[in-house]
Amino acid sequence: MIHSMSGGVLADGTVYTFAKVEAAGSPRWYLAPFSVSAGERVVVPFGEGEAEGVVLKTENCTRQTAPVPVNRAREIIRKCVSS
Numbered sequence: 001m002i003h004s005m006s007g008g009v010l011a012d013g014t015v016y017t018f019a020k021v022e023a024a025g026s027p028r029w030y031l032a033p034f035s036v037s038a039g040e041r042v043v044v045p046f047g048e049g050e051a052e053g054v055v056l057k058t059e060n061c062t063r064q065t066a067p068v069p070v071n072r073a074r075e076i077i078r079k080c081v082s083s
Contacts, residue, residue: 012062012063012064013062014062014063015060015061015062016031016060016061016062016063016066016070017031017032017035017036017058017059017060017061018030018031018032018058018059018060018061018066018067018068018073019031019032019036019042019055019056019057019058019076020055020056020057020058020059020067021042021044021053021054021055021056021076022053022054022056023044023046023051023052023053023054024046024051024053026046027056028044029067029068029073030044030073030074030075030076031070031073031074031075031076032058032075032076033075033076034076034079036055036058036076036079037055037058038055038056038057038058039054039055040054040055040079040080041053041054041055041079041080042054042055042076042077042078042079042080043076043077043078043079043080044074044076044077045074045075045077050077052080
């Protein structure tokens with residue numbers, strides 16, 4: 001971790017996994033707290049509730065390269081159970 005002279009953090013080396021999920025016809029980026037792959041069905045927070053969606057792609061990012069701010073990103077809730 002690199003600090004500025006005023007004490008703030010300039011770089012955070014943590015790697016986050018983001019998944020682009022299409023749910024209810026709307027693709028959005030979510031943090032993936034567990035391993036997911038393109039094509040898998042997942043449940044994500046959507047509006048005031050939840051929605052089932054499909055993972056379009058995943059990316060490993062740092063805080064600086066994340067597609068959405070890490071502190072504002074919502075997490076995938078769970079994988080869908082296949083029957």
